[in-house]
Amino acid sequence: MLSRKTEFARLGTKLRDVGGLTLSCAHCHLRSRCLPSGLSLDELGEMREVAPRQRRVARGEALYQAGDSCHSIYAVRLGFFKSYVVTQDGRSQITGFQMAGDILGLDGADTGTHTQSVVALEVSDVCVFSYAKLETAAGNLQALQHKVRCVMSREIAREHAMMVLLGTARAEERVAAFLLNLSERYGELGYSEGEFNLRMTREEMGSYLGLKLETVSRMFSHFQECGLITAQHRYVHILDRPKLARLAGRNVLPDIHETRMSQ
Amino acid sequence: MLSRKTEFARLGTKLRDVGGLTLSCAHCHLRSRCLPSGLSLDELGEMREVAPRQRRVARGEALYQAGDSCHSIYAVRLGFFKSYVVTQDGRSQITGFQMAGDILGLDGADTGTHTQSVVALEVSDVCVFSYAKLETAAGNLQALQHKVRCVMSREIAREHAMMVLLGTARAEERVAAFLLNLSERYGELGYSEGEFNLRMTREEMGSYLGLKLETVSRMFSHFQECGLITAQHRYVHILDRPKLARLAGRNVLPDIHETRMSQ
DNA sequence: CGGAATCTTGAAAATGGTCAAGATCAGTGG
DNA sequence: CCACTGATCTTGACCATTTTCAAGATTCCG
Numbered sequence: 001m002l003s004r005k006t007e008f009a010r011l012g013t014k015l016r017d018v019g020g021l022t023l024s025c026a027h028c029h030l031r032s033r034c035l036p037s038g039l040s041l042d043e044l045g046e047m048r049e050v051a052p053r054q055r056r057v058a059r060g061e062a063l064y065q066a067g068d069s070c071h072s073i074y075a076v077r078l079g080f081f082k083s084y085v086v087t088q089d090g091r092s093q094i095t096g097f098q099m100a101g102d103i104l105g106l107d108g109a110d111t112g113t114h115t116q117s118v119v120a121l122e123v124s125d126v127c128v129f130s131y132a133k134l135e136t137a138a139g140n141l142q143a144l145q146h147k148v149r150c151v152m153s154r155e156i157a158r159e160h161a162m163m164v165l166l167g168t169a170r171a172e173e174r175v176a177a178f179l180l181n182l183s184e185r186y187g188e189l190g191y192s193e194g195e196f197n198l199r200m201t202r203e204e205m206g207s208y209l210g211l212k213l214e215t216v217s218r219m220f221s222h223f224q225e226c227g228l229i230t231a232q233h234r235y236v237h238i239l240d241r242p243k244l245a246r247l248a249g250r251n252v253l254p255d256i257h258e259t260r261m262s263q
Numbered sequence: 264m265l266s267r268k269t270e271f272a273r274l275g276t277k278l279r280d281v282g283g284l285t286l287s288c289a290h291c292h293l294r295s296r297c298l299p300s301g302l303s304l305d306e307l308g309e310m311r312e313v314a315p316r317q318r319r320v321a322r323g324e325a326l327y328q329a330g331d332s333c334h335s336i337y338a339v340r341l342g343f344f345k346s347y348v349v350t351q352d353g354r355s356q357i358t359g360f361q362m363a364g365d366i367l368g369l370d371g372a373d374t375g376t377h378t379q380s381v382v383a384l385e386v387s388d389v390c391v392f393s394y395a396k397l398e399t400a401a402g403n404l405q406a407l408q409h410k411v412r413c414v415m416s417r418e419i420a421r422e423h424a425m426m427v428l429l430g431t432a433r434a435e436e437r438v439a440a441f442l443l444n445l446s447e448r449y450g451e452l453g454y455s456e457g458e459f460n461l462r463m464t465r466e467e468m469g470s471y472l473g474l475k476l477e478t479v480s481r482m483f484s485h486f487q488e489c490g491l492i493t494a495q496h497r498y499v500h501i502l503d504r505p506k507l508a509r510l511a512g513r514n515v516l517p518d519i520h521e522t523r524m525s526q
Numbered sequence: 527c528g529g530a531a532t533c534t535t536g537a538a539a540a541t542g543g544t545c546a547a548g549a550t551c552a553g554t555g556g
Numbered sequence: 557c558c559a560c561t562g563a564t565c566t567t568g569a570c571c572a573t574t575t576t577c578a579a580g581a582t583t584c585c586g
Contacts, residue, residue, distance in 0.1 A: 093426060110413035116423060153370060160348045164350055167473030249350070
């Protein structure tokens with residue numbers, strides 16, 4: 001419970017200092033896991049040409065929606081998003097959860113129209129990179145073009161891992177893999193790997209994992225009975241990571257991480 | 264039965280005329296659905312710089328394997344491939360089937376190492392585009408760079424559709440959607456939409472669809488009982504497309520098509 | 527022609543979904 | 557600060573779907 005507060009406090013301190021301003025990639029604390037990762041100092045300077053703008057998204061607000069014209073790539077600076085697709089017959093499924101350092105907006109570059117929707121699950125900030133500027137900067141910033149391909153390729157690999165999870169794993173494995181993946185991603189951002197607050201409902205987890213919310217809830221109870229975790233609604237504490245990893249069948253490939261630019 | 268022969272004959276005529284030669288994109292009959300689609304005549308000429316080479320792959324042979332270093336993109340000219348990933352704990356799942364006009368090799372551009380394996384299910388020919396040449400050609404061929412991003416973005420959309428299928432559809436829907444998708448793709452290539460030979464086993468279909476081979480087999484029998492198709496092992500005849508589409512719940516989005524460059 | 531691979535089908539078992547009821551939590555307005 | 561309302565979560569009982577196991581038929585390929 002204490003650590004729950006500290007986590008919130010930490011988020012709180014980062015919530016300040018926002019505006020619709022142009023940002024400098026050279027001074028961003030997330031640059032190592034964002035689009036400009038791996039660029040030289042000179043190249044970082046040239047990123048001014050690409051001039052990412054900042055945008056704040058309220059909880060529940062859409063960053064973009066399926067059908068919107070597609071003219072930007074977004075880098076999450078702060079907050080938490082879900083992305084989802086809706087089929088013709090009205091079914092929908094969550095395709096990913098994105099947090100600081102993750103890249104959004106890669107879908108629909110071919111049709112010029114987004115194929116998925118992205119909604120903030122809490123107040124969030126993103127950097128906006130216009131496709132047009134990215135393309136004209138190509139000549140000077142070969143490395144940047146290359147990086148964009150890398151993010152996309154990484155996203156493809158992540159989705160392959162997701163397809164395996166959906167195609168072959170049972171409920172227990174899916175939920176275990178999901179919790180471990182979230183945990184690792186929080187860890188990479190400097191938060192606690194061992195305890196964290198879920199930003200999504202059981203239903204949203206289920207939608208992502210191809211399960212009903214009741215099944216997700218049962219798995220949480222099951223893991224608690226086994227002494228693998230404690231869970232009080234959204235607050236999760238991982239007690240036995242190795243056993244959880246064994247349950248996940250090592251589905252917790254690096255690939256399953258969200259699209260990200262790091263190295 | 265007759266049409267089965269004609270289909271083979273058709274394939275037969277295309278099997279001639281192969282070599283390790285450099286090819287001209289400007290004269291390729293597949294250019295409208297390949298990497299250079301949408302390029303001007305001038306730009307098509309410049310494709311000589313990129314100098315795709317041709318490679319023949321025997322039935323059962325790997326085009327590349329997970330772990331191989333990643334230095335080329337491949338365009339299928341002729342034949343049929345399966346791509347699959349293998350998890351750490353040894354499970355594997357097919358991630359796609361590729362035929363003429365489809366693009367391969369997009370995985371692993373970030374790590375420099377392929378994350379999936381690709382194997383030919385029949386004698387196949389591919390064009391090989393070296394990444395290095397594609398990158399240096401960037402300056403002159405902006406449009407080509409853009410096209411590469413389009414293929415990747417299209418692949419991401421396809422995988423989203425696949426995730427929905429795996430996450431929410433029942434066996435009947437999955438198999439129906441699969442048959443319709445194959446049918447449409449054959450149709451686009453000028454083959455019959457109504458009857459065709461499957462290139463893969465029941466088990467391979469199952470692996471792709473997250474089902475066991477027995478379930479796939481049962482669905483085939485089921486569809487025959489309903490008068491939707493006739494199936495004699497690999498040979499399939501679609502009798503009632505509308506009803507099949509209704510079963511598929513219109514999961515047969517354009518997205519579910521394989522990665523492809525057309526328009 | 528013969529052996530291996532592939533496919534079909536049945537019956538039993540396991541897994542997850544559906545439906546329903548009640549508990550808990552978060553946010554609102556008094 | 558508290559009660560209230562709607563959203564979210566838990567749990568149980570039952571049901572539908574898919575898997576598993578097994579046996580036999582068919583096809584492919586050398």
